[in-house]
Amino acid sequence: EAYNNCSYVWSKDDFELGTPLGKGKFGRVYIAREKKTKFLVAMKILFKSELVKGRVEKQVLRELEIQSRLKHPNILRLFNWFYDDRKIYIALELASEGELYRHLKASPHGRFNERRAAKYTYQVADALHYCHLNNVIHRDLKPENLLLTGDDNIKLADFGWSAHTLSNKRKTMCGTLDYLPPEMVESKSYDDTVDQWCLGVLCYEFLVGSPPFESEDSEKTYAKIRRIEVHYPRYVTQGARDLISKLLKPNGLRISLREVMVHPWIKENKKKQLDETFTAV
Numbered sequence: 411e412a413y414n415n416c417s418y419v420w421s422k423d424d425f426e427l428g429t430p431l432g433k434g435k436f437g438r439v440y441i442a443r444e445k446k447t448k449f450l451v452a453m454k455i456l457f458k459s460e461l462v463k464g465r466v467e468k469q470v471l472r473e474l475e476i477q478s479r480l481k482h483p484n485i486l487r488l489f490n491w492f493y494d495d496r497k498i499y500i501a502l503e504l505a506s507e508g509e510l511y512r513h514l515k516a517s518p519h520g521r522f523n524e525r526r527a528a529k530y531t532y533q534v535a536d537a538l539h540y541c542h543l544n545n546v547i548h549r550d551l552k553p554e555n556l557l558l559t560g561d562d563n564i565k566l567a568d569f570g571w572s573a574h575t576l577s578n579k580r581k582t583m584c585g586t587l588d589y590l591p592p593e594m595v596e597s598k599s600y601d602d603t604v605d606q607w608c609l610g611v612l613c614y615e616f617l618v619g620s621p622p623f624e625s626e627d628s629e630k631t632y633a634k635i636r637r638i639e640v641h642y643p644r645y646v647t648q649g650a651r652d653l654i655s656k657l658l659k660p661n662g663l664r665i666s667l668r669e670v671m672v673h674p675w676i677k678e679n680k681k682k683q684l685d686e687t688f689t690a691v
């Protein structure tokens with residue numbers, strides 16, 4: 411495809427910008443089309459001035475370096491980036507269904523059925539496992555950072571907080587606390603199993619529609635996280651509770667991502683998903 415042909419370097423003039431897809435902390439994302447090949451991409455445009463003001467230029471460059479090396483079906487491909495005097499342009503794979511968060515909120519009762527929740531949990535576990543094999547911790551897993559493709563597959567995006575496992579940089583607080591694991595709440599050292607904790611929170615939120623430790627104030631949220639106090643609504647099945655409870659454990663006791671991918675609840679729902687697909691045909 412277009413992006414594999416590196417014989418020419420893309421520049422801004424090779425693209426036509428289309429409708430905006432959303433606004434992030436430091437930039438806007440648009441649909442864009444490469445003029446010669448009509449190839450559609452997501453184009454994230456960052457203002458250099460804003461990066462300098464936010465003192466995040468190093469973090470953004472690290473993120474670009476990390477994401478451009480990762481090639482996995484459930485990780486948003488970063489094709490290329492280029493800049494002019496004022497802006498940085500990042501050409502990315504387009505996820506036509508946008509933020510998973512919107513689909514979660516739009517689902518009946520604001521939550522996914524077990525098959526969908528298990529399918530997405532599997533795909534995120536697979537993407538995280540690949541990241542860990544490449545010495546990358548995502549560290550900022552939440553529905554807002556997950557995108558959905560037109561054929562209903564997850565794409566992990568926005569590696570703003572990802573880090574090489576070698577450098578245990580302290581994560582400055584920003585955004586939701588709901589996903590923080592105990593060892594980060596107590597600002598102890600942490601390793602890539604923080605992503606397992608976040609996967610447990612994510613799976614719970616897929617099934618219930620809100621994260622397990624959500625409270626009216628951050629002190630209560632911290633306390634619930636430290637105590638790992640999780641309440642399951644009646645409709646959450648035993649299989650789902652078993653998986654989530656094996657992820658929401660103190661670090662060192664969490665099951666591995668490979669174990670998540672072969673967990674009975676995941677397997678039984680992938681099978682149901684397959685049966686449904688073939689009966690539908």
Ligand SMILES: COCCOc1ccc2cc1OCC(=O)N(C)CCCNCc1c[nH]c3ncnc(c13)N2
Binds near residue numbers: 486507569
């Ligand atoms: C330094 O930045 C590195 C890359 O960060 C991103 C790459 C691509 C993104 C979003 C990224 O960061 C988060 C962000 O900007 N928002 C939350 C606002 C827009 C939300 N996306 C909307 C969206 C819809 N279909 C998409 N297909 C591909 N990428 C998308 C989107 N967004």
